[in-house]
Amino acid sequence: MQKRPLLALALAAALLNGCTDHFPQNPVQEDPSAFREVAGIDLGNLAAAEISAYDPVSKRLFTVNNEKAAIVDVLDLSAFPNITKLQPIDVSALGGVANSVAVSERKLAIALEAANKQANGSVIVLDASTLATIRQITVGALPDMVTFSPDGRFIVTANEGEPNADYSVDPEGSVSIIDVSNGYAVKTLDFAGFANAYGDLAPKGFRMFGPKATFAQDIEPEYIAISDNSQTAFVTLQENNGIAEIDLVNGKILNLHPLGTKDMSYILNSFDASDNDNKVELRNWPVKSFYLPDAISYFTVNGTPYVITADEGDAREYSTFDEQKRVSSLKLNPAYFPDGDELKKAANLGRLRVTSTRGDNENDGIYEELYSPGGRGFSIFHATDMKRVYESGNSLEQEAIKAGIYDDGRSDDKGVEPEGVTVGRINGRHVAFIAMERADAIGVYDVSNPAAPQFLQIIKTGDAPEGVLFIPSDKSPNGKSLLVTSNEEDGTVKFYQP
Numbered sequence: 001m002q003k004r005p006l007l008a009l010a011l012a013a014a015l016l017n018g019c020t021d022h023f024p025q026n027p028v029q030e031d032p033s034a035f036r037e038v039a040g041i042d043l044g045n046l047a048a049a050e051i052s053a054y055d056p057v058s059k060r061l062f063t064v065n066n067e068k069a070a071i072v073d074v075l076d077l078s079a080f081p082n083i084t085k086l087q088p089i090d091v092s093a094l095g096g097v098a099n100s101v102a103v104s105e106r107k108l109a110i111a112l113e114a115a116n117k118q119a120n121g122s123v124i125v126l127d128a129s130t131l132a133t134i135r136q137i138t139v140g141a142l143p144d145m146v147t148f149s150p151d152g153r154f155i156v157t158a159n160e161g162e163p164n165a166d167y168s169v170d171p172e173g174s175v176s177i178i179d180v181s182n183g184y185a186v187k188t189l190d191f192a193g194f195a196n197a198y199g200d201l202a203p204k205g206f207r208m209f210g211p212k213a214t215f216a217q218d219i220e221p222e223y224i225a226i227s228d229n230s231q232t233a234f235v236t237l238q239e240n241n242g243i244a245e246i247d248l249v250n251g252k253i254l255n256l257h258p259l260g261t262k263d264m265s266y267i268l269n270s271f272d273a274s275d276n277d278n279k280v281e282l283r284n285w286p287v288k289s290f291y292l293p294d295a296i297s298y299f300t301v302n303g304t305p306y307v308i309t310a311d312e313g314d315a316r317e318y319s320t321f322d323e324q325k326r327v328s329s330l331k332l333n334p335a336y337f338p339d340g341d342e343l344k345k346a347a348n349l350g351r352l353r354v355t356s357t358r359g360d361n362e363n364d365g366i367y368e369e370l371y372s373p374g375g376r377g378f379s380i381f382h383a384t385d386m387k388r389v390y391e392s393g394n395s396l397e398q399e400a401i402k403a404g405i406y407d408d409g410r411s412d413d414k415g416v417e418p419e420g421v422t423v424g425r426i427n428g429r430h431v432a433f434i435a436m437e438r439a440d441a442i443g444v445y446d447v448s449n450p451a452a453p454q455f456l457q458i459i460k461t462g463d464a465p466e467g468v469l470f471i472p473s474d475k476s477p478n479g480k481s482l483l484v485t486s487n488e489e490d491g492t493v494k495f496y497q498p
């Protein structure tokens with residue numbers, strides 16, 4: 001009978017002492033369709049802001065900046081919207097350049113490629129407040145992304161394993177799992193065990209096509225999302241058009257999920273295929289597109305788990321191997337393309353970049369199908385079985401056109417190029433932020449019904465947003481939801497609030 005008054009007294013005492021960490025706060029009422037820029041900082045001449053991570057304890061933002069040197073910039077947000085640039089973290093003596101950062105429980109993890117990109121890279125773990133080095137752990141070749149599991153136990157890296165310029169050295173792509181609770185023990189997983197499954201994966205859109213590459217060498221992990229229970233990772237294999245599902249606790253790759261192709265002849269998938277027609281016109285064409293996702297994010301709605309991908313597209317382009325061809329340069333089978341000469345005109349399909357690795361079904365140099373890189377939108381999947389429940393069609397490009405920010409110069413090459421994605425929760429609504437690298441903007445969608453997202457707004461960013469970070473109101477430096485974009489081409493970091 002005395003529990004309730006005792007709890008009330010404890011709560012009152014905690015409030016009087018300003019100690020409210022363990023008690024729920026009244027949520028800030030915010031409009032997720034009304035984000036606007038509230039602050040920004042230029043990292044300096046020849047800067048390239050790439051990926052950012054935030055530590056709510058020290059109120060510092062850590063941003064990868066590799067344009068002049070291998071550094072991570074440190075921004076003090078304790079007086080936000082005033083921003084103070086602190087002494088950067090110089091990692092140049094420890095290897096090559098930093099590619100990614102992540103923060104959890106006062107720890108900062110930095111993914112660092114080796115000076116020789118084809119050699120094994122490492123993860124450097126620092127104290128996020130003092131910046132003292134805690135540990136450096138060797139991982140696979142070219143760790144391109146690093147993240148913590150929600151419970152802080154695991155640090156996971158996507159090791160892309162890209163070949164060198166002439167494709168004479170091609171390391172295996174891999175995923176490294178670092179167990180923080182076990183003395184930072186590391187386990188690096190390769191994909192060799194799935195080589196025999198390629199015959200089943202290929203018809204469903206999975207790609208393996210590097211010159212003389214084994215299956216393990218051809219896999220190129222790009223980005224990671226981790227389930228809320230910290231047990232499962234979903235890793236995009238961008239060039240391969242797939243997603244790997246990984247058991248973090250047991251250190252095992254569970255499945256490879258091929259992502260299929262997008263039929264650009266379908267009315268809702270119309271797109272502008274030419275950068276040389278002096279107009280922006282969305283039309284349907286006899287083309288299929290590989291989704292080739294970059295970033296991925298995990299979220300749950302009413303207990304059901306989902307992942308969302310930014311279907312950027314990416315082509316392999318090296319000095320001795322370039323998969324890209326323009327349609328105008330190809331021989332088209334007239335039985336499949338009776339109007340082939342018309343299609344090959346610059347104002348039609350002639351300028352469109354397609355892959356030379358698919359579509360020549362008889363291996364005679366004549367193409368029966370055309371495949372382009374990139375879905376030009378985003379996809380949402382059930383995380384339990386990786387069934388696609390939504391694909392955005394041409395929604396992102398339609399909104400960019402309406403806003404007057406569509407870049408027709410990229411029509412022949414992945415369009416708005418969705419690269420980054422994250423999902424935040426605002427007033428109980430699940431809100432997705434999709435960064436469009438070539439439109440210099442963020443598309444904002446309410447994904448509370450994952451099968452039917454609703455467009456909310458488009459936000460203009462700096463030049464070429466590479467990273468997009470959502471900081472919820474309870475962790476934000478000023479108590480309001482905060483969206484951060486790291487913009488690669490102009491070296492700016494911009495901040496938005498509703």
